Amino acid sequence: MAAPRARTRIQARNSEVILDAALDVFSQYGFRGATLDQIAERAGLSKPNLLYYFPSKEAMHVTLLSGLLDTWLDPLRALDPEGEPVEEILAYVRRKLEMSRLYPRESRLFANEILQGAPRILDMIEQDLKALVDEKAALIRGWSAAGRLADIDPYHLMFSIWATTQHYADFDIQVHRVLGQSGDAPYDEAERFLSHLYRAALAPPGPGAR
Amino acid sequence: MAAPRARTRIQARNSEVILDAALDVFSQYGFRGATLDQIAERAGLSKPNLLYYFPSKEAMHVTLLSGLLDTWLDPLRALDPEGEPVEEILAYVRRKLEMSRLYPRESRLFANEILQGAPRILDMIEQDLKALVDEKAALIRGWSAAGRLADIDPYHLMFSIWATTQHYADFDIQVHRVLGQSGDAPYDEAERFLSHLYRAALAPPGPGAR
DNA sequence: CCTGCCGCTGACCAATTGGTCAAACATTCA
DNA sequence: TGAATGTTTGACCAATTGGTCAGCGGCAGG
Numbered sequence: 001m002a003a004p005r006a007r008t009r010i011q012a013r014n015s016e017v018i019l020d021a022a023l024d025v026f027s028q029y030g031f032r033g034a035t036l037d038q039i040a041e042r043a044g045l046s047k048p049n050l051l052y053y054f055p056s057k058e059a060m061h062v063t064l065l066s067g068l069l070d071t072w073l074d075p076l077r078a079l080d081p082e083g084e085p086v087e088e089i090l091a092y093v094r095r096k097l098e099m100s101r102l103y104p105r106e107s108r109l110f111a112n113e114i115l116q117g118a119p120r121i122l123d124m125i126e127q128d129l130k131a132l133v134d135e136k137a138a139l140i141r142g143w144s145a146a147g148r149l150a151d152i153d154p155y156h157l158m159f160s161i162w163a164t165t166q167h168y169a170d171f172d173i174q175v176h177r178v179l180g181q182s183g184d185a186p187y188d189e190a191e192r193f194l195s196h197l198y199r200a201a202l203a204p205p206g207p208g209a210r
Numbered sequence: 211m212a213a214p215r216a217r218t219r220i221q222a223r224n225s226e227v228i229l230d231a232a233l234d235v236f237s238q239y240g241f242r243g244a245t246l247d248q249i250a251e252r253a254g255l256s257k258p259n260l261l262y263y264f265p266s267k268e269a270m271h272v273t274l275l276s277g278l279l280d281t282w283l284d285p286l287r288a289l290d291p292e293g294e295p296v297e298e299i300l301a302y303v304r305r306k307l308e309m310s311r312l313y314p315r316e317s318r319l320f321a322n323e324i325l326q327g328a329p330r331i332l333d334m335i336e337q338d339l340k341a342l343v344d345e346k347a348a349l350i351r352g353w354s355a356a357g358r359l360a361d362i363d364p365y366h367l368m369f370s371i372w373a374t375t376q377h378y379a380d381f382d383i384q385v386h387r388v389l390g391q392s393g394d395a396p397y398d399e400a401e402r403f404l405s406h407l408y409r410a411a412l413a414p415p416g417p418g419a420r
Numbered sequence: 421c422c423t424g425c426c427g428c429t430g431a432c433c434a435a436t437t438g439g440t441c442a443a444a445c446a447t448t449c450a
Numbered sequence: 451t452g453a454a455t456g457t458t459t460g461a462c463c464a465a466t467t468g469g470t471c472a473g474c475g476g477c478a479g480g
Contacts, residue, residue: 010447010457028326032243036438049458051439108325114381115318115325116238125387133388150410155389156403160374163381167373171324177335178343179365193366200360201410220427246468258470259428267468 015053017043022060027108030116031061062120065113068106069124075099076158079136085143086202093161093194100169101187107169133158150202164194225263227253232270237318240326241271272330275323278316279334285309286368289346295353296412303371303404310379311397317379343368360412374404 021043025034036057040047054060075095080088100107113121133155140154168175168190175186231253235244246267250257264270285305290298310317323331343365350364378385378400385396 008447008456014457030240030243030322030325033240033326034242035436037436046459047438048440048460052457055439057438111321111380112240112325114384115240115322116243118383122383122387125384129384130388130390150406152406153399153403156400159377159381159385159388159400160403160407163373163377164370167369170321171369171373173328173332174324174335174339175369177332178340178369180340189363190366190369193363193370196360196362197370197407197411200413201407203410218426224427245466247466256429257468258430261469262427265469 011053014045014049018045018050018053019060019064023064023105023109026061026064027105027112030112031058031120032116064109065121068110069121069128071103072099072106072110073129073132076132076136079139081139085140085149086199086204089140089149089157089161089202090195090198093165093198094191096161096165097168097187097191097194100165100167101184104169104172107166111166111170147204149204151205152202161198164197165190221263224255224259228255228260228263229270229274233274233315233319236271236274237315237322240322241268241330242326274319275331278320279331279338281313282309282316282320283339283342286342286346289349291349295350295359296409296414299350299359299367299371299412300405300408303375303408304401306371306375307378307397307401307404310375310377311394314379314382317376321376321380357414359414361415362412371408374400374407 018039021039022034024042025038028034029038034057036047036050039060040050043050050060054063075092078095079092083091113119118125136158137154140149140152140157143149144151144154168186172186176182179186228249231249232244234252235248238244239248244267246257246260249270250260253260260270264273285302288305289302293301323329328335346368347364350359350362350367353359354361354364378396382396386392389396
């Protein structure tokens, strides 16, 4: 998911191995709780070797985070002003849920960063994220005003979509234990549930609503 | 919120001061990322003094967590089988949102623990939490079967309620930055939004639905 | 006023932390 | 093949970590 700079084959491979291991550890323990020894062990490399590829622990963390927010927002960017409002938002929910299913570690890395006060991505949140959200919020408000969507707060709609979809990645242990299931089964159920939830809440108050 | 054992006045006061400081630090950095020095500084006590009241860092964490899950489930326990289904669930959402507003640190402590794999509360989740959720899920299914509630998966309904309400505590930095607001204002908007969301999704398919 | 316990602390400890470095080893390419 | 370049590591370092301990102060009850 992250694409490190690399000049040689070995650099490309090892940078990736390191970032993958770092993602494992950072996403579980957060930046402060992670140790280079843990990352080194999981990467199958020596600690000094990690520091041959990255100048510091923080550099690994920044590398992981910097690419993340961008990828994370792709599903929202894809919200199409030309599409049918309810279906567009439902498709967004599905894309977001798919992100949680495919990239749970990235979701947890992000959650950990926010929980710790977002020290390294506060700027990005206030700039890029806010700008995109404002844009899409205006779009959704337009849909509502045109009667093509229920009259709903677009910001809190997005918060709820983020919360419900990321929940399956961030709290997956709880989800699996409560359901007594394992694997990806919860995601299929979640998709059906969330489709119902948002379809019902977003349906426009048609002139002669059935 | 937590009630430490205490024999003398000083013990009662200092135990509470320590747990309050520990909650600050643990909820932000997680168990591994938290340090006794941080807790000591925030509590205004010396590090050895902390360890006079608690035998170890882990003991503080366990003390905080042990009381937490119980309190955390109170809103769900209060779901009344005798009540009107839709209003009962909406009241549950409001209680849960109120918990996030009043106890955001506790919410984050819990989130951190789950993110790290719930090493200290997995048992509680599989026992107490699962039992309560199963019970209430059966109740909700009954309501649906009786046509008093939409036919909806009760487990994922609860997941979505947890996710959306706790989001305002766990991701509050993001929420505030995106909204460009501060203080409790988001909570009032959230209550209106979530009421609409769940009312729409839970409304039973009445025989002659209006 | 003295005795005894509770509360508190400075000094200390071993283990772990992120990070350095010189030297050894491997690869590439002329 | 050999020199230059790229890769790896053991040994090491200072700082920080969670935790110990002997002793000191202060308050309470006799």
